Amino acid sequence: MYFQQKHVQKFMDKYKDRARLLISCPDQPGIVATVTTFLYEQGANIVESSQYSTDPEGGTFFLRIEFDAPNISERKEAIEEKFATIAQQFEMKWRLSLHTHMKKVAIFVSKEEHCLLELLWEWQAGELLADFALVISNHEHMREIVESFGIPYYYIPVTKETKQEAEEKQIQLLKEYDIDVIVLARYMQILSPHFVATFPAQIINIHHSFLPAFIGARPYEQAYRRGVKLIGATSHYVTDDLDEGPIIEQDVERVDHKHHVEDLKRIGRMIEKTVLVRALKWHLEDRVIIHENKTIVFR
Structure with a gap:
């Protein structure tokens, strides 16, 4: 800190x-x-x-x-x-x-830590100049890591039955902290249309696939079954259409028949964290303009 x-x-x-x-x-x-x-x-x-x-x-x-x-x-x-x-x-x-306005950032995370850690390390190193105001998770796994950086951690469990109540708690927290941007760092929950509408063009997601291929759940398994020669990751703004919001950044890595699903996931994690950091950095620096369902990114 x-x-x-x-x-x-x-x-x-x-x-x-x-x-x-x-x-x-x-x-x-x-x-x-x-x-x-x-x-x-x-x-x-x-x-x-x-x-x-x-x-x-x-x-x-x-x-x-x-x-x-x-x-x-x-x-x-x-x-x-x-x-x-x-x-x-x-x-x-x-x-x-x-230029000196420090945007307030909220990070949402579930169990996987690689994207969260990359964000925290880049933030600590001064590469992401923002106010990392809080982290919200539907699991307790990341509390110790996050609080070691001096950032408040909120555990809000989500089930099918409690999803609406959980989102209302999240929205209340985000408004209390006056959040400018929400980063879904492998937050494995689908946000409701109400949540998305509350924060238009303010939610950045990382999808572990080179969109538009392999939309939705388990994209590495989909990619393995398809026998792809490239895997990638996509950071995009969240809209009501699942994984179809304006794309901010993408990257890929070459693979072949020797790579199994776990290999694809390991390689993919490296791509995911760098793509998400780039997308957030450009957003923080006001380098992104949304036009229809695309983005203009002045790097």
């Missing part, structure tokens, strides 16, 4: 004047010129800029800009008020966020 706090303080000091602007709107001439001129007029210096258009002729335009501006934390609301006129002119969906 001490080392993580050192990383946070160093980060806060270095980036106290930095902010991020994310935009999506109908593509048309003049968007970049208007936005950059506006930022210049606010005394801003652009340090990173990424853009993409689905089609310059009538498509959707996406823009992510990082910039430094003196005393941005005190001026944020005033800048937002001024920018609103431009946003209306170009029919923008947009958000301005402070």
